[in-house]
Amino acid sequence: MSIAIKIENLTKIYHLPKKRKVTGLFNFNLEIEEGEIFGLLGPNGSGKTTLLKTILGLIFPTRGKVEIFGKEIGDIGVKRKIGFLPENPYYYEYLTGPELLDFYGDIFELPKRTKKKRSDELLSRVGLAELKHLALRNYSKGMLERIGLACALINDPKLLILDEPTTGLDPIGGRETRDLLLKLKEQGKTILLSSHFLSEVEKICDRIGILDQGNLLAIGRLKELLKEKKTETFEDLFIKIIKEK
């Protein structure tokens, strides 16, 4: 198996006014294999978003390094292969869904035909095909989440990074997203996601990592972790790992 994401000794310290510091991540090591779905779990403020943003180059490591497909994130070629859905996605409010996809498609330099075809396909896939003329500022939270997923897929990415992809979705949307992710995995995509929904993670992730206060407390297959910690349910496991520390 080759490695999709390699994180070595990553430390991220946020500097606040008055010389106060917050540790987002501390000496973090992680390898995500190509073709797997990896789930990041952890209490609020544990560093999940920090990790994803550092991987993507939106914020910069204090120490350590990140490689995606063997390259640094500054590499434009690598960025072509990535799709990202941020937590609470927010988009250009005056654009409509198709306009947004068109804009992002242009940045990936997609040929006109491909762009149009994919945009139509994705819009119907995330259930927004009927709302072609609605500006994004009139979208509901879940609709934004949906258009966000479509945007993340416009370049048919090899690596998909999702920060709480189903938080705002209704049960049907949640199920559809899960099915979609599994289908993408079948196509050989790598997926890294963060989530608070244990049942969802349980259903689709090959491996999970549990974070707290910027540290990786546990990593592995859910079944093996359950055995290792002698717990019955995922919930018990999660709570035990967080409390044990």
Next chain:
Amino acid sequence: MYKPLIIAKNSFKELLRKKGLQALLVFSLILIGSSRLFSFLTPGEELKMIKDVGLSTIEFFGTLICIFAAIEAISSEIERKTLHTLLVKPLRRRDFVIGKFLGLSLNTLLNFSLMAIFFLVLLLFKEHTVSVGIFKALILIFFELLLISAIALAVSTFTSPAFSMVFSLFLYFVGHLINYGQTLLENVKNVYLVSLANFFYRIIPNFENFNIRDKVAVDIFVKWNYVAKTTGYGLIYVAVALLIGIYFFQKREI
């Protein structure tokens, strides 16, 4: 397509739909249109008044529009985190800043043209000809607006929207008062204060250079040479402002 152009196109589209900017434009047109009413202040000089008020309105409202638009274009994008999705795409941060500037310039050109055309039509009605001087004044105002956009954009790359607004307006006013600064300083004894002020005097663009309204309104001749030189002066500052903006934006955590 060249990446900055894609950004420019999108940015321009967004700006076109901003209600606040449209309101500013409408208000400026009303002011230009009512400039005749001000002539009661200076009876017999109606024409001079129309020219002066018209050009001043274009300059001032153009400035407001540019600053609002620039802040909308960068600060607000950072604040609202729309950049999270954009900057992970194959787009260099440098190209983002350049693209935004191009989008802003387009927006400036549009707003400026609408105001200028309205003003020129008004003048034509009154005078039946328009002097070359008016065009010279308009050209300089346009380049001043480009410079203001570039400065507001640069400032936006490292501060919050509110601070960008205050700081850009501050630079605008200081840049206009800079000539008075020199006279004021003649009475200051403190060496440090003087050298500090001199430092600012050297780096802050002198916006008064772009102001030939008073001359043009009373038909004093301004050389094309001066217009060209001042335009060049403005463009150099634009380039510097953009470089500063790119530098800070590359370091900015989103």
